[in-house]
Amino acid sequence: MVGAVQFGVLAACIVLFVPMILAGWHLSRNKMLFFSGALFITLAVGVHLTPYFPSITNIISSLSSTVVLDNRTSCLSFLHEIVWDVKPIKGGSLDSLNFEKSWSWSKSTPVITCGFQKLGRKDASDLLNGSWIVVAGDSQARLVVVSLLNLVLDPVEMESIQGDLFKRHSNYATVIEEIGVKLDFIWAPYTENLTTYLMQLKHDRRYPDVLVMGSGLWHMLHVTDSLDYGLSLRSVKKSLLSFASIYSEYETAGSATGSFSVRSPHMFWLGMPVLINSMLNTEEKREKMNEVIQASYEKKLYESKLLRQSGGPLVLLDIKLLSRNCGAKCTVDGMHYDTAVYEAAIHVMFNALLIESQQRL
Numbered sequence: 444m445v446g447a448v449q450f451g452v453l454a455a456c457i458v459l460f461v462p463m464i465l466a467g468w469h470l471s472r473n474k475m476l477f478f479s480g481a482l483f484i485t486l487a488v489g490v491h492l493t494p495y496f497p498s499i500t501n502i503i504s505s506l507s508s509t510v511v512l513d514n515r516t517s518c519l520s521f522l523h524e525i526v527w528d529v530k531p532i533k534g535g536s537l538d539s540l541n542f543e544k545s546w547s548w549s550k551s552t553p554v555i556t557c558g559f560q561k562l563g564r565k566d567a568s569d570l571l572n573g574s575w576i577v578v579a580g581d582s583q584a585r586l587v588v589v590s591l592l593n594l595v596l597d598p599v600e601m602e603s604i605q606g607d608l609f610k611r612h613s614n615y616a617t618v619i620e621e622i623g624v625k626l627d628f629i630w631a632p633y634t635e636n637l638t639t640y641l642m643q644l645k646h647d648r649r650y651p652d653v654l655v656m657g658s659g660l661w662h663m664l665h666v667t668d669s670l671d672y673g674l675s676l677r678s679v680k681k682s683l684l685s686f687a688s689i690y691s692e693y694e695t696a697g698s699a700t701g702s703f704s705v706r707s708p709h710m711f712w713l714g715m716p717v718l719i720n721s722m723l724n725t726e727e728k729r730e731k732m733n734e735v736i737q738a739s740y741e742k743k744l745y746e747s748k749l750l751r752q753s754g755g756p757l758v759l760l761d762i763k764l765l766s767r768n769c770g771a772k773c774t775v776d777g778m779h780y781d782t783a784v785y786e787a788a789i790h791v792m793f794n795a796l797l798i799e800s801q802q803r804l
């Protein structure tokens with residue numbers, strides 16, 4: 444028991460001091476609070492369980508706080524290990540609306556070690572509290588916004604904004620007062636529109652805390668030229684780099700004067716879904732959005748080096764993988780998927796945000 448008491452004291456010190464060190468390193472107050480809370484819970488559970496496992500007590504007390512802060516970077520690559528359960532609703536016809544979809548992370552060892560979690564409304568609100576979130580792109584991005592709002596708003600509030608949210612081809616902005624979240628959806632069907640928006644941000648020197656972007660479907664349908672798509676991705680990359688240099692400029696100024704800090708934005712790329720050719724609703728789509736063209740567009744995305752996997756700044760939200768695994772029962776038009784798919788993407792993003800806040804150490 445003495446070990447447990449000592450461990451408790453150690454735990455208290457960690458909960459108190461680690462966030463203070465973080466604060467010194469320009470972490471936002473919200474992330475700090477969240478991190479502190481996560482540490483507290485981890486340690487509290489540890490403290491309560493350790494008396495029952497004397498050998499674990501010894502191991503834990505012999506290790507320093509690095510136990511809690513171990514290598515989570517590699518967890519990013521397991522975030523999409525999600526399994527689907529799609530089953531018919533009894534008595535319904537066999538179209539996609541009559542299937543019940545649910546998902547969970549696989550039970551593989553790395554996934555279990557990483558401890559991914561679906562955040563409830565309260566935790567999601569804590570995580571996002573005080574941040575500015577921008578989602579820019581086409582209808583896929585709009586569906587992501589819907590899923591995000593579904594997770595933080597109650598159904599009545601959600602009902603009241605549906606009309607505005609679903610106005611075709613327009614921006615949408617909202618402030619969720621209770622959690623101080625500002626959310627912008629930017630209608631940006633083409634990659635050029637993303638670049639324009641990034642330039643605008645740079646010009647205004649305003650940077651969102653979380654930026655989710657993606658485009659490609661419109662280009663595939665209306666331009667159908669992967670080479671040109673590749674070039675447009677390169678200009679997104681270029682504007683993101685200047686974005687990053689402005690950020691480091693601020694960072695230097697901030698640490699020199701100690702007066703303010705700008706948080707590095709967390710940036711995500713919203714991948715394209717699997718397009719199920721036979722289900723696409725026009726002949727033009729079936730012809731131009733075929734598998735060969737899809738593959739060439741995807742290749743350009745990887746070649747652009749926008750994504751983390753290829754050394755770029757953006758974490759991929761892999762809608763292709765999620766939609767493929769959910770399957771044909773999860774879409775009515777072979778392009779727009781069931782909310783469950785975008786909800787899974789949001790949970791992937793939340794967990795990536797959690798990993799990144801800890802990785803800042």
Ligand SMILES: *[C@@H]1O[C@H](CO)[C@@H](O)[C@H](O)[C@H]1NC(C)=O
Pocket residue numbers: 514515516517
């Ligand atoms: C963390 O994990 C990644 C991927 O497994 C590895 O490349 C990296 O060296 C690890 N970092 C530390 C500090 O262990």
Ligand SMILES: *[C@@H]1O[C@H](CO)[C@@H](O)[C@H](O)[C@H]1NC(C)=O
Pocket residue numbers: 568569572573621622623
């Ligand atoms: C959000 O943060 C503010 C203070 O920054 C706090 O008063 C409020 O309770 C928080 N809300 C949630 C839902 O965590």
Ligand SMILES: *[C@@H]1O[C@H](CO)[C@@H](O)[C@H](O)[C@H]1NC(C)=O
Pocket residue numbers: 630631632633635636
């Ligand atoms: C998006 O970009 C296209 C092509 O550059 C342009 O024609 C269109 O007006 C832009 N749309 C928006 C909403 O900015």
